[in-house]
Amino acid sequence: MAIAGKSHGVRIWPLAAPGIALVSFVVLPFLWLGGLSFIAGGEISLANYTRMIENSSYQAIILRTLQLSAIVTLVVIVIGYPTAYYINTRSRIAATFLLGCVAIPFWTSLLVRTYAWMVILQRNGIVNGWLQDLGLIERPLRLSNSFLGTSVGMIHIMLPFFIFPLYSAMKQIDMDLVRAARGLGASRTNAFWQIFVPLSGPGLFAGSLLTFVLCLGFYVTPQLLGGGNVTVISMKIQENITNYSDWGAASALGVVLLVIVGVLLFGASRLGARLGAQ
């Protein structure tokens, strides 16, 4: 007996044709551009790529993007893991309330949140005001228009993306296992680190990977909170097109970005398959 209505006689995939067409419509043009990036002066060449290697600013931008994404991901893990864990230990009502608090920024537009951090972190902003009132600093710190400000904004934007999936992964964990370990004489700390944390491993890994990959593509937040002092790959791509109409350079850099993302996701899925097989 075919389950789930799989007995439909006709081929079903044409129903998905409009979706496939639309997605192709936005995804394929970049692949076309990526192909064109290997052509310079009318013939196949790596000129767009050698230019990137010769120009040290490109390497700096790529490294900067990786560094920013790594720092943001690390902080998101350090802040998000205990938070998800805490929500998981609360009663249903408290957990719902806390999840609601995580959902509010999740549903708030990225642009609005970036703007809010510009206001909070600006020279005469709230944080500088407080620090001065407390006598901790004499002159305002440069919090916005900086790497620090960009990181704070991105951490804020990524936290819900990390907490939600991690929380639902933690919810699946059988807490009896932790209790059993305690009953068998493990200390609270040991039960947590040796039972709970490994069980939450897949959720933690997936959440961290998602965070890192999404960070690599950020444009709005570094542009506005970086104030010209932080240049990431996306910004350089935009600049190449808007200011110089240099499609070759923009596409080549885009291919580099896509390859980084692709390698990470592919590597992760292979790793996941191998771990799953064990």
Place this chain on the structure above:
Amino acid sequence: MRRPAIGNLWLTPFAILVVLFLLAPVFVVIPMSFSDSNYLQFPPQVWSLRWYHSYFDAAEWMAATRTSLLAASCTVLLATPIGFLSAFAIRNMRGKAAAVLFGFLLLPQVVPVILLAIGVFFIYIRLRIVDSFLGIVLAHTALAVPFVVTTVSAGLKRFDFSLDQAARSLGASRFRAIFDVMLPQIRLSLFAGAIFAFVTSLDEVVVSLFIAGGDNTVLTRKMFLALRDQVDPTIAAISTLLIVVSVIAVGVFMLAVQRDNRRREENI
């Protein structure tokens, strides 16, 4: 009651701090929008609605808002049925094909948006639809489809297809079986997908930056360009309104979920 495995003496204050951090932007932007000052002081010294006036009285902001709302509505009307049909097809496919199609339809979420933006810009130049309303809606719909596919797929996973077969063996056409049996069962997932589609379009910045200029400037693009030059308090008023729109959308959805739960309990 779930008991924590480790002591949570430090965990409670830590979680409170994280929640405050998460809510900080909302707590700051809303009061700020009612300030009378040109400078973004917090808390505001004198309250006023001047930044709301400067928004509602500006023809350019109003035009951009109209375009945004119209584009978001069209995106919902297109992305919801297209996403539903795709999810329906995936649910009824066998083996690997389903996973491949699902993965493909999620691509717009995985590929960095700047790449989609320049790709779309590139092809729109050739099609001569840069800065056109049609172009905005097409791009936004493609970006929204993955959300609808995800939410509706989750709904269809819970749907019992033997109901569909029962309806059809009792003489309902495939069409009627879908409309009268399946859609009522998964309407919350459809609704969630529609909200996602609306918010995706309304909040989209990067693609719009390239393809939504001129007469069809959208709200977020105009906000972004304004912010790049200076921190204009009018943006605080617009931001507050955008937050309100999101809260209403999510609130309406929560009410629908609640009503649905109650009805289900009554039926048992």
